[in-house]
Amino acid sequence: MRVKINGRTLSNGARPTASREPPVEPLAWLAGAHHDQLALCDSLEAIADSLPGEINRETCAYAAKVIGPMMRDLHAGEEQRVFAWIEHRFADDASVHALLERLKYEHCEDECFAEELTEMLDRLGAADRTVNAETAGYMLRGFFTSVRRHISFEKECLRGILVQHLGGKPA
Secondary structure (H helix, E strand, C coil): CEEEECCEEEECCCCCCCCCCCCCCHHHHHHHHHHHHHHHHHHHHHHHHHCCCCCCHHHHHHHHHHHHHHHHHHHHHHHHHHHHHHHHHCCCCHHHHHHHHHHHHHHHHHHHHHHHHHHHHHHHHCCCCCCCHHHHHHHHHHHHHHHHHHHHHHHHHHHHHHHHHHCCCCC
16 A cells, blocks of 8 residues: 655555565665665655654654554564565574664664654644644654664665675675
């Protein structure tokens, strides 16, 4: 399912493929998941930039509905497709397993943070005047900065793994 927030098209994370299509290669799937997460970050940044005076209540309410499921679905897909593929390819490398455990932990942290954002975005969408705009902006910026940093770290680490273990070239 694709959704739009502030003009950005986002996926809910499911990334379905038709039964006649070949399965998506794990790193290509990850690139798409990263694209969707970065689009979400851009949308949340636009909400943060609109605070306090130009809040689009409908956008906030919609973001509250999609952020949690989207992050959970993308992380589950990443762990099932990409991490499982990496674990299989590098079964004997303890450092790769340690890296994947760290990334899984960060996924958990991001999902917990998304739950807190959901509540705050729901309140903004409902025009709850008790929401402190400065706190809301701080929360939004903390989330999307963390997600962007996580994506950057994943890209660097996975590129390093491929270069070191497969003789691949940096992307």
